Amino acid sequence: MADPDFESFPVALKGNRYEDFAVGDTFDHHWGRTLTDGDNAIFSTAMCNWNPMHLNAEYARAHGHRDVVLNPMLVLCTVLGLSVEDLSESGGPFLGMEDVSFHLPVHPGDTLTAASEVIETRTSESRPKVGIVTWHTEARNQDGDLVLDYRRTNLVAKRSVSSQRGAL
């Protein structure tokens, strides 16, 4: 039996485009993530961050924590990761972040969820295929406590740019 014409299969596209963002729009991001001791050990060692607060449980306990403190950069990367499909998957460079605040320590077994609000949209005269969007993102733990918030700005592809690679 012949294979079907794979080129005719429609791509199940992911992500939003510049035109989908209006100031004040909010997104409750998908999935959530329980961060484990294993996540933290892999991330911290891969990133050359061998701090005993992140990798020595007895040391962390002696400072009043119930277990190691998860590397805040792991927390930041994961929260941003959870927001990518809604906010920036359609492609465009990640320009920067402002006012990243770590409000509470996160420990192994804690579960994070993320939500964002659009705070600014603008177009770029020099780059007609993209717009510039700024979001405010918050992450909460399983008790609803705010653990992290920040503002992030990206270039975001417009609808006229149709490939999955977007503006890249």
Added chain:
Amino acid sequence: MTDQRSALAALTGDGNYFEDFTAGQRMCHARAATIDEVENNFITKQVMNTAQAHWNEEIMRGSPFGEGRLVFGLITGSMTVGLTSQDTAENALAELGLDKIRFRKPVHHGDTITAYTEVLETTESTDRDDAGVVRFKHWGRNQHGEVVCEMERIVLVKKREVWAPARRDGDGPA
């Protein structure tokens, strides 16, 4: 308490307590690191980043940002922080925040990051007297000497006089 603090202090280095940082102080951190399969391809997926530009080699062929998988900016940023961490936060109580993060050049697999730091400011903590707040500026540079990322970082750092008093008298562990 003093015994416990001496035991804790023996696990970390000296020279990086709050009292050791002064505005304007600069450091090139001794170890650089190459970003490759583990650091970008794996960790980017571990942290749930669904943008395949970071982990699909084929889709990035012919990209205007350079051939091949583009390293997720926060991987470059996390590596830069990691490379600074022994010198800036080995005696930290907490990471408080980051600001003015900028990704200035694309990074690809095989690129090597070297981290640089300048101390911007040291201030007393408003809510505890055993630690102070240090504001650092960090830069990450690639093997061509180009700055690929920069940021400010705010860390709550232990005071030696409280956490390692033996070392003040020169009789602490080496």
